Amino acid sequence: xxxxxxxLRELEIEDLDPLFEVLGDPVAMRYYPAPLDRDAVxxxxxxxxQSYRENGFGLWAVLDRKDGRCIGDCGPMLQPxxxxxxxxxxxxxxxxxxxxxxxxxxxRACVAWVARDRAPMTxxxxxxxxxxxxxxxxxxxxxxxxxxx
Numbered sequence: 001x002x003x004x005x006x007x008l009r010e011l012e013i014e015d016l017d018p019l020f021e022v023l024g025d026p027v028a029m030r031y032y033p034a035p036l037d038r039d040a041v042x043x044x045x046x047x048x049x050q051s052y053r054e055n056g057f058g059l060w061a062v063l064d065r066k067d068g069r070c071i072g073d074c075g076p077m078l079q080p081x082x083x084x085x086x087x088x089x090x091x092x093x094x095x096x097x098x099x100x101x102x103x104x105x106x107x108r109a110c111v112a113w114v115a116r117d118r119a120p121m122t123x124x125x126x127x128x129x130x131x132x133x134x135x136x137x138x139x140x141x142x143x144x145x146x147x148x149x
Contacts, residue, residue, distance in 0.1 A: 001060070001113060003105045008060040011048045011073060015061045016041055018070040022092045051077055057114075059090065062106050064097075071097045074106035076114050087114050 001008040011019075020041045022028045029035040036044060044059075051058030059075040074091035081088075089110045091103045 001109055003109050005065055006106055007063040007065050010052055011045045011059060011061045013045055015070045018094055022072055022094045025095055028095060075110050
């Protein structure tokens with residue numbers, strides 16, 4: 001999948017270093033129980049790869065089309081919500097690239113893909129003010145309400 005500035009592809013173990021940059025960052029992960037260590041980031045990639053096999057989708061690597069560099073992840077993952085598994089679009093962008101609209105651009109592409117190819121609904125939620133701005137401008141609402149597409 002591609003957008004004007006980004007390319008999204010399946011995560012690979014070679015993406016561990018850039019993902020560790022964001023998933024291991026205490027500020028970026030402040031709404032998670034704790035930042036991830038390198039082993040947990042490798043497991044994160046494994047979780048996404050398992051989702052590709054089981055569901056046909058998962059978090060994808062977000063690549064800058066200018067230089068092919070991995071700058072984060074974005075994509076739908078099934079999350080348990082009210083006794084259902086709902087595809088939720090999540091994203092993480094490395095701190096040095098935040099504030100440039102990459103999360104919004106990637107999330108819009110993912111929400112459109114889910115709506116078109118996978119499911120009649122998706123959810124996007126973030127307790128972070130900056131991420132909530134990305135979610136709302138990406139066509140999602142920063143709450144646990146269902147979005148009918």
